[in-house]
Amino acid sequence: MTNKEILDKTGNYVAHTYGRFPVAMVEGKGARLWDADGKEYLDFLSGLAVTNLGHCHPAVVEAVRLQAGRLMHVSNFFHIEPQAELARLICENSFADKVFFCNSGAESIEAAIKLTRRYFHDKGRPKSHIISMERSFHGRTMAALSATAKPDIQVGFAPLLESFTYVPFGDINAIRQAITPDTGAILLEPIQGEGGVNLPPDGFLKAVRKLADEKGLLLIFDEVQVGMGRTAKLFAYEHSGVEPDIMTLAKGLGGGLAIGAICATEKVAASFVPGTHASTFGGNPLATAAGVAAIKTTLEDGILENCQKSSAYLFKGLELLKEDFGFIEEIRGEGLIIGMQLSIPGGDIVKSALDSGLLINCTAGNVLRFIPPLTITCVEIDEMLGILKTALENVKKDNR
Ligand SMILES: *Cc1c(COP(=O)(O)O)cnc(C)c1O
Numbered sequence: 001m002t003n004k005e006i007l008d009k010t011g012n013y014v015a016h017t018y019g020r021f022p023v024a025m026v027e028g029k030g031a032r033l034w035d036a037d038g039k040e041y042l043d044f045l046s047g048l049a050v051t052n053l054g055h056c057h058p059a060v061v062e063a064v065r066l067q068a069g070r071l072m073h074v075s076n077f078f079h080i081e082p083q084a085e086l087a088r089l090i091c092e093n094s095f096a097d098k099v100f101f102c103n104s105g106a107e108s109i110e111a112a113i114k115l116t117r118r119y120f121h122d123k124g125r126p127k128s129h130i131i132s133m134e135r136s137f138h139g140r141t142m143a144a145l146s147a148t149a150k151p152d153i154q155v156g157f158a159p160l161l162e163s164f165t166y167v168p169f170g171d172i173n174a175i176r177q178a179i180t181p182d183t184g185a186i187l188l189e190p191i192q193g194e195g196g197v198n199l200p201p202d203g204f205l206k207a208v209r210k211l212a213d214e215k216g217l218l219l220i221f222d223e224v225q226v227g228m229g230r231t232a233k234l235f236a237y238e239h240s241g242v243e244p245d246i247m248t249l250a251k252g253l254g255g256g257l258a259i260g261a262i263c264a265t266e267k268v269a270a271s272f273v274p275g276t277h278a279s280t281f282g283g284n285p286l287a288t289a290a291g292v293a294a295i296k297t298t299l300e301d302g303i304l305e306n307c308q309k310s311s312a313y314l315f316k317g318l319e320l321l322k323e324d325f326g327f328i329e330e331i332r333g334e335g336l337i338i339g340m341q342l343s344i345p346g347g348d349i350v351k352s353a354l355d356s357g358l359l360i361n362c363t364a365g366n367v368l369r370f371i372p373p374l375t376i377t378c379v380e381i382d383e384m385l386g387i388l389k390t391a392l393e394n395v396k397k398d399n400r
Contacts, residue, residue, distance in 0.1 A: 001036055002037055003022070003023055003037045005036075007022060007024060010024075023035045028043070028051070030373065030375065031044075031373050033359065042358050042383055042387070043055070044358065044359055044370050044384055045361055045372075046373050049226075049230055049337065049371045050254075051252075051256045051373055052255070052374045053255055053297055053298070053303065054375045057297065057375075059255075059293045059296070060256060060257075060294055063290055063292065064293075067082065067285055067286050071285050073281070073285065076282065080283060082285055082289040082292050083283040083284075086099075086101075086295065090249075090261065093299065094247070094263060095237075095244070096264060096265065097264070097269060098263070098264055098265075100282070101259065101261050101283030102259075103260055104258060104260045105144075105224035105225075105248065105250035106141040107141070107250075107260050107282075108250050108261060109143065109144040109224075110143050112220050112222075112262050115262065115271060118271040119268050121271075122270075129182040129184060130165075130184060131164075131165050131175055131179070132165075132166055132187040133169040133187075133189070134195075135149065135196065136169070136187075136195060136222075137150065137189070138222055138224075139224075146160040146163070146164050147187055165178045170198075170200055175208065175211060186217055187220040188221065188222065189221070189222045189223070189224075189225065191236055193226060194225070194364070197332060197337055197339025197363070199334065205241075208242075209243075218246060219242075219244045219246075220245065220247070221247045223237070223249055224248050224249060224260070225251055227251075227253070229252065229303055230252060230307075231334040231336075231337060232304050232334070232335035233304065233335070235247065245268050248262050248263075249261045253294070253295075256294075257290040258287060259283075259287040303374050304374075306374060307335050307336050310376050310378065310381060311336050313378050314376075315331060318338065321385065321389060322340075325392050327344045327395075327396075328340060329343050335374075336370070336374055338369070339370075341366065342368065345362070348394075349388075350362050352394045353387055356387045358391070372384075
């Protein structure tokens with residue numbers, strides 16, 4: 001089928017929830033994608049920070065191929081070796097003692113909210129109020145949407161869960177003032193992804209940890225987007241010197257397959273006793289086998305080192321562009337999640353880049369986001385910068 005044929009069929013039969021690019025992707029390898037008409041793209045989007053090892057990484061493909069031929073699903077009535085192994089790898093490389101597997105980021109947020117409530121229930125003092133951050137994104141299911149401080153995506157879905165208060169990201173006093181006797185947790189992304197690649201001010205996460213300890217609150221880090229090596233450490237919280245009580249993971253966890261997880265300390269995870277939470281597909285053999293291959297590759301194949309090196313190179317290139325274009329205000333990020341803050345909307349730049357075979361996206365209206373695979377090379381970065389420069393020049397002409 002051609003791009004046009006697939007686009008037409010999608011239009012006819014698939015719900016219109018997405019503002020999709022007018023292209024149908026059919027094949028990928030490393031940082032390259034090909035559409036149905038055979039056009040090649042350089043991928044600085046990674047399926048939204050999912051294919052962190054590049055498309056169809058051989059280790060992930062082989063793990064999936066083997067597992068698919070052996071056992072794909074049995075339900076959590078049974079023990080599953082790859083599930084146990086993925087949990088071990090996460091725990092031995094993080095603060096966590098226990099992992100619960102689900103299938104997506106939003107589900108991991110749901111689980112974190114449920115675990116928080118259950119934890120305080122078990123302590124004999126039920127608490128349901130959670131403080132989350134302005135410009136946050138936590139997913140689209142009802143509770144995750146309630147946690148997400150984005151009024152535009154909440155329109156038409158009232159009533160949401162009432163138990164959330166939103167405060168400015170980075171404002172420790174606002175968090176302090178929002179605490180009530182009913183507050184159980186503080187929920188935040190260590191670096192905000194969808195909100196525009198917003199970094200926490202220096203010392204903020206430490207101050208939040210201290211405040212949570214003072215007030216007996218749980219601290220939940222949503223690492224769905226920035227976990228799994230994206231920031232050149234396996235988990236973004238490692239940059240801050242503090243650990244959360246609960247961490248959510250999804251996007252990059254399965255090396256391209258759908259999987260989510262919440263990771264917690266023993267103290268908190270103890271409240272998830274049999275019958276409290278469940279998922280039919282959660283931690284299934286196929287997804288967890290992919291996850292084992294992905295995390296092992298990330299830890300053993302120099303992926304974090306490459307992320308660090310490529311990050312420095314990409315930052316330098318983007319900073320150089322900033323000198324040439326007055327509408328570029330700031331380059332910010334960590335590892336290979338980098339945002340370019342513009343003073344103009346970024347949509348046309350994204351379109352122009354797409355026409356020239358480069359995939360990037362624009363988030364929060366005017367922040368170009370660069371989230372290439374962590375395997376990206378300096379040669380590929382140079383190629384990207386060349387295409388981006390042309391796209392920026394096109395927009396500059398139009399804005400004259
Ligand atoms: C994408 C994202 C989610 C939601 O994940 P889904 O798999 O789309 O449900 C939650 N939190 C953060 C930080 C995200 O970036």
